[in-house]
Amino acid sequence: MNAHRAGWLALLLLAAIIAGFPWYGDLTGERFPTSYELRLVMRAMIFAIVVIGLNLLVGLAGLVSLGQAALYGLGAHVAALLSLRAGFSFAESMAFAILIPAMMGAVLAFPTVRVRGVYLAVITIAFGLIFVNILREWVSFTGGASGLAGIPRPTLFGEPLMAVRRTNFNYYYLILLCLLLAVWAQYAITYSRYGRAMRAAAQSENAARALGINVVAIRTMAFSISAGFAGLGGGLFANLALFVNYETFTFTTSIELLLMVILGGSGTMAGPLVGTTVLFTATQFLQGLGQWQTFGYGLLLAVVLFAMPQGIVGSLGRLPAWLWTKPSPRATGGWPNWGTGLEAVVGRSDARGQATLLAEGVTLRFGGLTAVNTVNMEVRAGTVHALIGPNGAGKSSLLNVISGFYRATEGRVTLFGERLRDAPPYALARLGVARSFQNTELFSQMTVLENVLVGAHPHFRATFAETLLRLPRFHREERAARAEALRLLEFVGMSEFADEAAGNLPFGHQRRLEIARALALRPKLLLLDEPAAGLTHGEIEDLIALIRGLADRGMTVILVEHHVDMIMAVSDRVTVLDYGEVIADGTVAEVQANPKVIEAYFGQGATPSLEAAK
């Protein structure tokens, strides 16, 4: 049985235990559980729903929020106010309890455009503090310290949800249903292009942008979904307690929620359930310790996290690998022989001869430094165009302008016949511009296969709803993308590494993977920034064959390289930069004979051949 199935089975078992819990007393004749214990389980389930939402934000999108209790409180207050003051039904007020916090979440995501990490955490703390302050001070609306009491007992389809008679467990089961739906949603989002995009944006923002992911949009989505879960939890809580005030939603609750995520194992499927259960149970037991309660709580956390730094599920999940160490795949020799395989993975373009890229007077300044100075360059489709020059000549800067990472101070760039003014990197990627980075930028904690799948992100058409419901189009696209990703991996000789974490790969393989991932975008223009750096002689030979093969099939390649052998072997044209300016442009032979180039590389009076640079 694989881990996947075991997980679902464990969940089913847990659901069965929770579902059977109210009937335990009837079966055994004991006075257990009383309505007090039932309420505790309901509150724990509500917490778990909020924690699942927070896990998506922290564990997947890598965004730490310390204001989640405020969104939970917002849901609770929306539900309470709408049913108390506006006479909304339970279902109506719950819909708004989810919707309004989700919208608030999108607003909260806005600062992530500028800040992340600890700064973002501080902003979310500020949000939480302001929220509680408003609740406390706006007495006419929220009741201040006396809160909102007398919320009507919820009913659904005319049926009372709360205990009128002892065996009315409707609300209990409704919360359980919501929890199971939340677990499902977490699973469906994590194992989809949305989850992959969230993890990608967290692990390498630049690579994510270069692969067509709108990082701001994906983070807004993560915040919004997470806030929606918090709101759902809040609404359920208000209708359970029938009373709300600010004291339930303070900063301490936000910390508690985050601790549940971390203790369970952030980013894991079962982590939120385990973390919530352990901390919730611990809190109940520790109540017996009186004034030592906080001490015991702190000690428990410190010990568990010291022993299991990845959280309970995160650390236990590694156990099988540790117990039954499987040999990690060994590096294969060279890359396979490209030939027919290439056709299958990149197809063939017939745009040959047309101008793929036209740079006119492109200038890029960093303060007083002119990194790129009035560069004019034309790159034709289906050619390998090398961009060379001494260190600091401005080659990477020009690549960054072409791929949208830097905005040209002056001049213009025309791509595929369209003038694209200030298009962001993700938009250019979607038009067909892929790139590699000088220092490889992989999603190191994702598997090799997942890395390539992120490259296919812009090609998915299934909507969010189709993804959540796992409708046929989702499965079709996912299967096709996987097949294509595996083909690409086979193509770069890395099939046996598919399930390995990208960060564990040897350097040469990381470069291969970066190229496979870029090809998954099905680009028309491929920008390679020093792809041969750190590769062995044999690997460089393979790389040359690959680049040539790509160009022969109509793909345009712009190559920034220092390896002179490689440039001579593979390039159709060469543009030479020095101090940000174009000093030569032509075929390899023309450039080689150009005195300006020789001077730039070797100083005045040097050997008149680039060959000597080998």
Ligand SMILES: Nc1ncnc2c1ncn2[C@@H]1O[C@H](COP(=O)(O)OP(=O)(O)OP(=O)(O)O)[C@@H](O)[C@H]1O
């Ligand atoms: N973000 C930045 N801020 C300020 N200056 C920068 C920035 N990026 C590059 N530069 C400067 O611009 C100039 C060109 O740098 P660039 O990295 O484009 O050169 P390069 O030709 O790619 O060099 P190398 O071959 O060493 O990678 C250098 O003087 C560099 O210090």
